[in-house]
Amino acid sequence: xxxxxxxxxxxxxxxxxxxxxxxxxxxxxxxxxxxxxxxxxxxxxxxxxxxxxxxxxxxxxxxxxxxxxxxxxxxxxxxxxxxxxxxxxxxxxxxxxxxxxxxxxxxxxxxxxxxxxxxxxxxxxxxxxxxxxxxxxxxxx
Amino acid sequence: xxxxxxxxxxxxxxxxxxxxxxxxxxxxxxxxxxxxxxxxxxxxxxxxxxxxxxxxxxxxxxxxxxxxxxxxxxxxxxxxxxxxxxxxxxxxxxxxxxxxxxxxxxxxxxxxxxxxxxxxxxxxxxxxxxxxxxxxxxxxx
DNA sequence: CGATAATCGTTAGTGCGACTAACGCAGACG
DNA sequence: CGTCTGCGTTAGTCGCACTAACGATTATCG
Numbered sequence: 001x002x003x004x005x006x007x008x009x010x011x012x013x014x015x016x017x018x019x020x021x022x023x024x025x026x027x028x029x030x031x032x033x034x035x036x037x038x039x040x041x042x043x044x045x046x047x048x049x050x051x052x053x054x055x056x057x058x059x060x061x062x063x064x065x066x067x068x069x070x071x072x073x074x075x076x077x078x079x080x081x082x083x084x085x086x087x088x089x090x091x092x093x094x095x096x097x098x099x100x101x102x103x104x105x106x107x108x109x110x111x112x113x114x115x116x117x118x119x120x121x122x123x124x125x126x127x128x129x130x131x132x133x134x135x136x137x138x139x140x141x
Numbered sequence: 142x143x144x145x146x147x148x149x150x151x152x153x154x155x156x157x158x159x160x161x162x163x164x165x166x167x168x169x170x171x172x173x174x175x176x177x178x179x180x181x182x183x184x185x186x187x188x189x190x191x192x193x194x195x196x197x198x199x200x201x202x203x204x205x206x207x208x209x210x211x212x213x214x215x216x217x218x219x220x221x222x223x224x225x226x227x228x229x230x231x232x233x234x235x236x237x238x239x240x241x242x243x244x245x246x247x248x249x250x251x252x253x254x255x256x257x258x259x260x261x262x263x264x265x266x267x268x269x270x271x272x273x274x275x276x277x278x279x280x281x282x
Numbered sequence: 283c284g285a286t287a288a289t290c291g292t293t294a295g296t297g298c299g300a301c302t303a304a305c306g307c308a309g310a311c312g
Numbered sequence: 313c314g315t316c317t318g319c320g321t322t323a324g325t326c327g328c329a330c331t332a333a334c335g336a337t338t339a340t341c342g
Binding site for chain 3: 025034035036060061062064065087088089090
Binding site: 007008009010012013014015016017018019020021023024110113114117118119120121125126128129130132133134135136137138139 | 148149150151153154155156157158159160161162164165251254255258259260261262266267269270271273274275276277278279280
């Protein structure tokens with residue numbers, strides 16, 4: 001690797017993120033899921049039934065991509081898509097029992113991945129990392 | 142955003158990396174370049190003329206992708222591609238004067254981006270961030 | 283020496299995530 | 313009523329990571 005590049009924070013950041021992402025992706029693949037699935041399931045669990053547009057805002061996934069994610073989740077019975085009678089432009093996406101079970105599985109897999117990635121750091125360092133990253137992320141809302 | 146997700150280190154990491162990447166990409170676009178171009182130019186500047194396979198190792202870019210990058214750099218006269226007489230399987234890629242000038246430009250743009258991204262952190266915090274990220278990245282070589 | 287293996291550049295193609303454009307439909311509002 | 317906005321959907325782009333396979337060349341080993 002190139003010394004000059006490897007010491008730059010932006011480079012390090014994307015390298016670390018790549019490794020972390022890879023580990024998380026591997027873990028979730030165990031349960032036949034990707035990050036987007038987890039994001040949607042977690043959001044539904046946290047905030048209850050929602051329209052696709054709401055899911056888009058809350059997860060950061062583009063509303064054009066939400067379609068496929070909900071299709072897949074619905075195909076696996078982890079989520080239900082129904083038209084909203086109050087506003088027929090919207091769909092109401094609801095977490096099913098199976099979806100809740102899947103979410104629990106994914107949460108477990110994520111925790112493992114999380115721990116793997118952070119293995120080189122002690123608890124204090126982990127907290128500090130979160131603090132520093134949060135500071136970087138915050139300004140851009 | 143979803144609280145439950147947003148506090149997880151892996152999520153934070155990829156969020157921070159995304160913002161950082163975006164900022165760097167924007168900066169480099171100013172000089173009509175992408176990260177891969179900078180990586181190759183910087184490597185050539187640091188280690189001198191090299192084969193494409195060597196560039197691949199040193200930058201982490203796949204050798205199948207190096208082709209296009211060298212094509213583009215060569216098309217802009219920032220790099221020269223010549224067959225290696227000593228081993229006719231290889232090409233020798235050499236940085237040109239124009240390439241060296243471009244590299245200086247990109248270095249400047251990168252420094253700006255770097256500083257933008259790290260703006261919320263003081264020097265001590267920046268150093269600590271580098272330390273923590275390095276610890277995470279190291280184990281996976 | 284000659285057969286086999288390894289290396290190099292190249293082409294083609296996959297998968298994922300971020301993102302844009304455009305459309306039809308349904309409500310909101312003047 | 314007509315216009316404007318929000319919603320779901322389709323289709324497509326771009327960058328990056330990554331795989332597979334091929335022709336040409338060189339290294340290695342029996």
